[in-house]
Amino acid sequence: MKSVLDTAIYLKALNFSLLRTSRYSPGDLINLLLVDTNKVYQMFEFYRGVIMFPILMTIALIFMYTQVSLAYLSGFGVIGLVGFLQYKATMYNQKYKNEVE
DSSP states (O other): OHHHHHHHHHHHHHHSOTTSOSSOOHHHHHHHHHHHHHHHHHHHHHHHHHHHHHHHHHHHHHHHHHHHGGGHHHHHHHHHHHHHHHHHHHHHHHHHHHHHO
Protein backbone atom coordinates (compact mmCIF):
# COMPACT_ATOMS: atom_id res chain seq x y z
CA MET A 1 0.00 0.00 0.00
CA LYS A 2 2.82 2.38 0.86
CA SER A 3 4.48 1.86 -2.51
CA VAL A 4 1.20 2.65 -4.30
CA LEU A 5 0.90 5.93 -2.38
CA ASP A 6 4.56 6.78 -3.04
CA THR A 7 4.16 6.12 -6.76
CA ALA A 8 1.05 8.29 -6.92
CA ILE A 9 2.95 11.12 -5.21
CA TYR A 10 5.89 10.87 -7.60
CA LEU A 11 3.53 10.97 -10.59
CA LYS A 12 1.72 13.98 -9.14
CA ALA A 13 5.03 15.74 -8.49
CA LEU A 14 6.12 15.11 -12.07
CA ASN A 15 2.88 16.64 -13.36
CA PHE A 16 3.02 19.59 -10.95
CA SER A 17 3.97 22.80 -12.68
CA LEU A 18 6.84 24.64 -11.07
CA LEU A 19 5.40 27.86 -12.43
CA ARG A 20 2.56 27.67 -9.91
CA THR A 21 4.78 28.13 -6.91
CA SER A 22 8.17 29.65 -6.31
CA ARG A 23 8.26 28.82 -2.61
CA TYR A 24 9.07 25.13 -2.99
CA SER A 25 11.48 23.24 -5.17
CA PRO A 26 10.40 19.87 -6.62
CA GLY A 27 12.51 18.11 -3.99
CA ASP A 28 10.77 20.02 -1.19
CA LEU A 29 7.35 19.13 -2.59
CA ILE A 30 8.20 15.45 -2.87
CA ASN A 31 9.63 15.46 0.64
CA LEU A 32 6.49 17.05 2.10
CA LEU A 33 4.22 14.68 0.21
CA LEU A 34 6.23 11.62 1.24
CA VAL A 35 6.07 12.65 4.90
CA ASP A 36 2.29 12.93 4.57
CA THR A 37 2.17 9.52 2.89
CA ASN A 38 4.20 8.00 5.69
CA LYS A 39 1.81 9.47 8.28
CA VAL A 40 -1.20 8.00 6.43
CA TYR A 41 0.54 4.62 6.28
CA GLN A 42 1.32 4.75 10.01
CA MET A 43 -2.31 5.63 10.74
CA PHE A 44 -3.48 2.51 8.92
CA GLU A 45 -0.94 0.39 10.80
CA PHE A 46 -2.10 1.85 14.12
CA TYR A 47 -5.79 1.30 13.45
CA ARG A 48 -5.12 -2.26 12.31
CA GLY A 49 -3.63 -2.92 15.74
CA VAL A 50 -6.53 -1.21 17.50
CA ILE A 51 -9.04 -3.32 15.60
CA MET A 52 -7.14 -6.59 16.00
CA PHE A 53 -6.47 -6.27 19.75
CA PRO A 54 -9.99 -7.13 20.97
CA ILE A 55 -10.24 -9.99 18.49
CA LEU A 56 -6.90 -11.47 19.58
CA MET A 57 -7.75 -11.01 23.27
CA THR A 58 -11.06 -12.81 22.77
CA ILE A 59 -9.34 -15.71 21.03
CA ALA A 60 -6.69 -15.88 23.78
CA LEU A 61 -9.34 -15.87 26.51
CA ILE A 62 -11.26 -18.65 24.79
CA PHE A 63 -8.11 -20.77 24.50
CA MET A 64 -7.23 -20.14 28.15
CA TYR A 65 -10.74 -21.08 29.24
CA THR A 66 -10.57 -24.34 27.32
CA GLN A 67 -7.23 -25.21 28.95
CA VAL A 68 -7.58 -24.15 32.59
CA SER A 69 -11.29 -23.34 32.95
CA LEU A 70 -11.98 -20.39 35.27
CA ALA A 71 -8.59 -20.47 37.03
CA TYR A 72 -7.21 -17.83 34.65
CA LEU A 73 -9.59 -15.25 36.10
CA SER A 74 -7.53 -15.12 39.32
CA GLY A 75 -4.51 -14.03 37.25
CA PHE A 76 -6.55 -11.28 35.63
CA GLY A 77 -7.76 -10.24 39.09
CA VAL A 78 -4.18 -9.86 40.32
CA ILE A 79 -3.22 -7.91 37.17
CA GLY A 80 -6.25 -5.63 37.63
CA LEU A 81 -5.41 -5.06 41.30
CA VAL A 82 -1.78 -4.22 40.54
CA GLY A 83 -2.89 -1.88 37.74
CA PHE A 84 -5.27 -0.10 40.12
CA LEU A 85 -2.59 0.24 42.80
CA GLN A 86 -0.13 1.55 40.21
CA TYR A 87 -2.69 4.14 39.09
CA LYS A 88 -3.27 5.29 42.69
CA ALA A 89 0.50 5.50 43.34
CA THR A 90 0.97 7.56 40.18
CA MET A 91 -1.80 9.98 41.15
CA TYR A 92 -0.36 10.31 44.67
CA ASN A 93 3.11 10.96 43.26
CA GLN A 94 1.75 13.46 40.70
CA LYS A 95 -0.07 15.38 43.43
CA TYR A 96 3.11 15.92 45.44
CA LYS A 97 5.19 16.57 42.36
CA ASN A 98 2.86 19.44 41.39
CA GLU A 99 3.08 20.87 44.93
CA VAL A 100 6.91 20.92 44.77
CA GLU A 101 6.96 22.74 41.44
